[in-house]
């Protein structure tokens with residue numbers, strides 16, 4: 216059956232399958248981009264992915280974990296069970312025409328794929344389909360699953376899915392993200408909680424009867440002052456951001472009876488976020504006490520810090536080197552130059568600093584070369600890191616349950632900010648398409664590595680156990696909290 220010696224040769228077949236079916240994956244990439252559906256409302260996007268996976272012979276379960284746009288598509292049987300995580304949610308207010316290098320919305324006020332999740336979902340699909348055909352052709356045992364994970368942007372869809380146990384019997388999970396660099400992502404990310412504090416007071420004429428009113432807006436302001444004092448006494452890596460989502464109206468002559476503030480609390484460990492959250496609740500209740508208002512605390516969502524897995528990252532890195540970086544044609548390069556001319560020096564320098572961070576002091580020459588390029592054409596060295604990046608992802612929750620690894624492929628011009636119009640504009644061009652196909656090949660090869668070398672699973676699981684150091688996954692979202700579109704707005 217399988218000869219280890221010719222595994223490299225055989226894995227080339229995975230690349231060929233993806234190339235043969237590239238029109239399907241490119242169409243999926245572009246259609247999801249057009250649908251541009253935001254978290255938990257990705258009905259067309261999920262339907263499209265499910266239809267293709269069913270067509271390809273996967274058995275598809277829709278509406279898993281009680282979320283209508285979450286699904287799992289499975290092929291094969293028995294162990295190991297390998298999950299490929301796909302996303303497909305867009306961002307509100309980010310509408311932008313594709314393939315043009317100037318800011319121009321496609322639909323005024325509409326949604327847009329400013330984080331490339333259309334490309335993410337399509338690349339993950341390419342991997343799952345290639346692995347399925349390869350398993351069939353080579354009679355390889357095991358199970359491959361595509362997880363349709365909705366609502367990543369502000370919704371923590373995977374955390375809700377994790378709470379319902381959908382990742383529990385996986386052996387390995389892999390995912391990727393379209394980025395400006397070709398890089399194995401081995402940094403941790405911050406855990407977070409998103410919670411609304413709603414204050415209820417009593418309205419009154421602010422001039423005639425101020426003594427009869429109790430101001431909910433005062434409570435919001437006092438709460439924010441209290442939290443700003445709290446900042447000095449929390450771990451320095453923690454973050455507390457807030458937005459006043461209801462000021463209680465536009466009339467200064469009315470004592471505001473209702474006001475609301477939405478908090479996002481982040482920290483390197485989910486346990487630290489829990490502690491800070493409890494202290495923020497005390498501040499909120501203190502503000503309510505001072506103003507004689509009532510405080511209602513509404514938990515929206517949360518996610519855990521990411522635990523990287525060096526065992527799997529090494530495999531991804533080796534496969535990335537074999538597959539190579541995306542090769543752009545003249546049309547792509549021309550468009551890339553046009554996009555680059557719209558980016559600020561600060562954007563480009565920021566991208567170069569990221570590369571320098573990975574390359575180290577001796578990498579200056581490479582950074583200088585990169586500066587002249589429109590799209591990154593090097594694979595940054597894999598450094599298994601203990602850094603914590605100051606943002607959050609719901610892949611974190613999966614990484615607590617099962618050994619997980621992720622990487623980025625350059626699908627955007629160097630310096631393109633995430634959540635920018637330039638990001639949306641590139642999402643349906645050759646730059647994104649080529650990166651997406653490369654990502655599919657890297658994941659597919661890594662899945663096959665794991666399928667044919669079961670000792671990798673043991674090693675990856677040992678590493679996770681060691682990093683958890685006795686801790687077990689506890690979903691940070693309370694059982695009664697339901698995923699909701701309203702939490703994203």
Ligand SMILES: [Zn+2]
Nearest residue numbers: 330331332392
């Ligand atoms: Zn994203």
